Amino acid sequence: MDMNNLLRLFEQHYSFNQEGIRLFHAPGRVNLIGEHIDYNGGYVLPAALQLGTYLLIRANADRMLRLASVQFEQLASFSIDELPTSKSDEWTDYALGVVHEMKMAGQPLTTGYDLLVAGNIPNGAGLSSSASLEVVMGYAFMTLEGYSVDRTALAQLSQRAENKFVGVNSGIMDQFAVSHGKQDHAIFIDCDSLHYEHVPFQIQGYKLIIGNTNKRRGLVDSQYNERRTQCDEAVVQLKQVFPELTYLAHLTSEQFQQAKHVLTDRIVCQRAEHVVLENERVKQSMAALQQGDLLTFGELMNASHESLRDLYEVSCEELDVMVQEARAIKGTIGSRMTGAGFGGCTISLVEQAAVEEFVQTVGANYERHTGVRPDFYVCDVGDGVMELQWPNN
Numbered sequence: 001m002d003m004n005n006l007l008r009l010f011e012q013h014y015s016f017n018q019e020g021i022r023l024f025h026a027p028g029r030v031n032l033i034g035e036h037i038d039y040n041g042g043y044v045l046p047a048a049l050q051l052g053t054y055l056l057i058r059a060n061a062d063r064m065l066r067l068a069s070v071q072f073e074q075l076a077s078f079s080i081d082e083l084p085t086s087k088s089d090e091w092t093d094y095a096l097g098v099v100h101e102m103k104m105a106g107q108p109l110t111t112g113y114d115l116l117v118a119g120n121i122p123n124g125a126g127l128s129s130s131a132s133l134e135v136v137m138g139y140a141f142m143t144l145e146g147y148s149v150d151r152t153a154l155a156q157l158s159q160r161a162e163n164k165f166v167g168v169n170s171g172i173m174d175q176f177a178v179s180h181g182k183q184d185h186a187i188f189i190d191c192d193s194l195h196y197e198h199v200p201f202q203i204q205g206y207k208l209i210i211g212n213t214n215k216r217r218g219l220v221d222s223q224y225n226e227r228r229t230q231c232d233e234a235v236v237q238l239k240q241v242f243p244e245l246t247y248l249a250h251l252t253s254e255q256f257q258q259a260k261h262v263l264t265d266r267i268v269c270q271r272a273e274h275v276v277l278e279n280e281r282v283k284q285s286m287a288a289l290q291q292g293d294l295l296t297f298g299e300l301m302n303a304s305h306e307s308l309r310d311l312y313e314v315s316c317e318e319l320d321v322m323v324q325e326a327r328a329i330k331g332t333i334g335s336r337m338t339g340a341g342f343g344g345c346t347i348s349l350v351e352q353a354a355v356e357e358f359v360q361t362v363g364a365n366y367e368r369h370t371g372v373r374p375d376f377y378v379c380d381v382g383d384g385v386m387e388l389q390w391p392n393n
């Protein structure tokens with residue numbers, strides 16, 4: 001990202017001086033393992049990426065909130081005394097949702113601001129550009145207003161902005177990872193208690209490659225809601241054996257084996273089995289990463305994909321082809337779909353020496369199979385939201 005260019009753009013939008021502009025950054029995130037677990041009260045293991053969203057922001061004297069993005073044409077300008085309370089189906093909803101939730105939390109804006117957003121996370125690919133945008137907005141406003149920033153509260157506030165204002169029914173993982181990320185660490189999160197732990201993600205000699213299938217995730221909303229309903233149904237039935245059960249992921253695999261006969265619907269049983277076993281894989285992954293055992297982690301990634309494909313049925317041909325081609329590269333030690341599914345991205349852990357071959361060969365074979373050109377991002381694991389100093393120039 002060219003910072004001088006961003007400063008110039010800010011000037012063009014708002015005035016002919018660069019005094020007092022502050023710079024913030026929030027990452028995107030990738031979930032390493034633990035898919036479709038957050039709303040089932042279990043463990044997930046995301047990591048923050050170095051791809052992210054930059055925010056240039058400066059207070060103004062005229063009580064106006066002005067929003068611009070390098071990626072979107074729509075500009076918006078509101079009086080902070082008459083902010084919209086419902087969405088307009090523009091990107092600005094994410095910002096307004098955060099401001100609205102801050103007000104509800106007793107942290108209103110007391111002055112106007114001019115903002116310019118610039119991101120390099122592909123939108124809609126499952127790398128959480130939306131959470132990155134919400135969290136960078138909330139963090140910047142709270143910092144400039146002098147409100148104390150609690151990163152968990154910021155994640156929760158941003159999630160409410162997305163759930164209630166934007167109207168997307170997502171779990172807490174995305175905003176949590178974007179808030180709490182740490183370089184070279186994954187974040188082990190208990191989505192029920194929100195207890196979390198940074199887990200060393202030391203992958204010297206290997207790289208994380210994110211492959212974007214570039215397939216629009218068409219079915220995702222209805223299928224996502226159906227999976228949630230099926231999981232709720234499984235909990236209701238399993239209460240016959242475990243009356244105290246609140247979330248599927250609270251069952252161990254032994255408990256599940258003992259109780260699964262009450263799940264009369266085969267599909268519901270499959271969904272529940274994925275959740276229980278995937279949750280155990282997250283715990284096993286944390287243990288493997290703590291010991292620096294990347295090969296075991298790679299095997300767990302592979303098993304996760306198989307389960308999402310066969311039991312939870314949220315993969316698709318594009319994801320399966322990309323994963324299959326990835327695993328055919330010598331030097332790939334694990335590959336799986338990541339995110340909600342039905343398109344979006346895969347992640348692969350690949351020996352550094354094989355990265356170039358991976359990108360070329362998987363890219364060519366994927367395109368031959370699907371007719372779509374994929375994108376690859378060779379990623380490093382970055383920090384959570386923060387204020388940045390302007391680079392010296």
Ligand code: ADP
Nearest residue numbers: 069071091118119123124125126127128129130
């Ligand atoms: P994902 O979070 O998987 O990337 P979403 O559909 O949840 O996909 O969020 C993408 C939306 O977030 C975009 O369509 C846009 O409204 C908003 N957004 C993300 N990044 C930016 C940005 N840099 N500038 C403006 N809006 C953005």
Ligand code: MG
Nearest residue numbers: 128129130131
């Ligand atoms: Mg999103």
